[in-house]
Amino acid sequence: MSLTVRNAVSADAAAWDAYVLGAPAGTFFHRYGWRRVIEEGLGQPCHFLLAERDGRIEGVLPLGEVRSALFGHTLISMPFCVYGGIVADTTEAGEALDRAAQALAGKLGVGHLEYRDRDAPAHPEWPGSDLYATFRKALDPEVEKNLLEIPRKQRAMVRKGIKAGLKSEIDGDLRRFYPAFCESWHRLGTPVFPRRYFHLVLETFGDAVDIVTITQDEWVVCTVMNFYFRDEVWPYFAGITAEARSLAGSDFMYWEVMRLAVEKGYKLFDFGRSKVGTGSWDFKHNWGFEPQPLHYGYHLVRADAVPQNNPNNPKYRLFIKAWQRLPLPLANFIGPHIIRNLG
Secondary structure (H helix, E strand, O other): OOOEEEEOOHHHHHHHHHHHHHOOOOOHHHOOHHHHHHHHHHOOOEEEEEEEEOOEEEEEEEEEEEEEOOOEEEEEEOOOOOOOOOEEOOHHHHHHHHHHHHHHHHHHOOOEEEEEEOOOOOOOOOOEEOOEEEEEEEOOOOHHHHHHHOOHHHHHHHHHHHHOOOEEEEEOOOOOHHHHHHHHHHHHOOOOOOHHHHHHHHHHHHHHEEEEEEEEOOEEEEEEEEEEEOOEEEEEEEEEOOOHHHHOHHHHHHHHHHHHHHHOOOOEEEEEEEEOOOHHHHHHHHOOOOEEEOEEEEEEOOOOOOOOOOOOOHHHHHHHHHHHHOOHHHHHHHHHHHHOOOO
């Protein structure tokens, strides 16, 4: 039977996820549920391409279309996510998906098509970006060994949080997470996702997501939404209060996520991406994680150059400073209308 590529439909969701789960290059951000989260939560359309032969999936490529008044019209695998790109069993399937994506980009008239490859670039010849690195590390099955592997100065911060009487709790809803998340992202100068977006994440991915909240005397210090995929844990969306710094709250929080994951049998901790040279990059490196470059490649369709919608762009830095000066209630109100434009 010949190989065919088509746009997946909801009836393909179970087979799609089973394929991604078994594919070495598959990640949590290749799961079919992101289609619902992005379309219903952010109002941006998705095109999930599926390569199959005789009813058997040989490759997938999730794509999100972002129409932005700020940064133009783009097609990304995957927008609002750190990883994406082609996952395929064979060269034939990968090339077929790639051709289909490029054809779709031309048909839609986007500025560029972007692949967010984690392990290797699909197209080394495309213009790329070295802006981001990711941090991944194997976990020891013994909890205490993981603590001892944290470099001494950072381990002292974890112990400071323990001495401060911080405690971790698992939340099943957004009541404590979302206010802390909004406060944290406002200090960073970043528009927030709408509450509905997180409701959809929890509802769509079920027990593959949880929220670890750190408290001191019932007061929320910080909180983080975590993703679980195969044997990996990814602390992904964090809400860190201004008071957390003096209590080493974020250090204690990430240690608790690590500890709880080890107790559940998870074997790899993915600290996620950070921009090279930032405080977040330094923080993760100080935990003993080595940066691994991410391979973001751009196929220019109508655009003349690689997009610069990041803090290295002076205009973007001005936006961040202006956003930080907004009153928090106003930022929370208009933020969800802005974030859908960023991708």
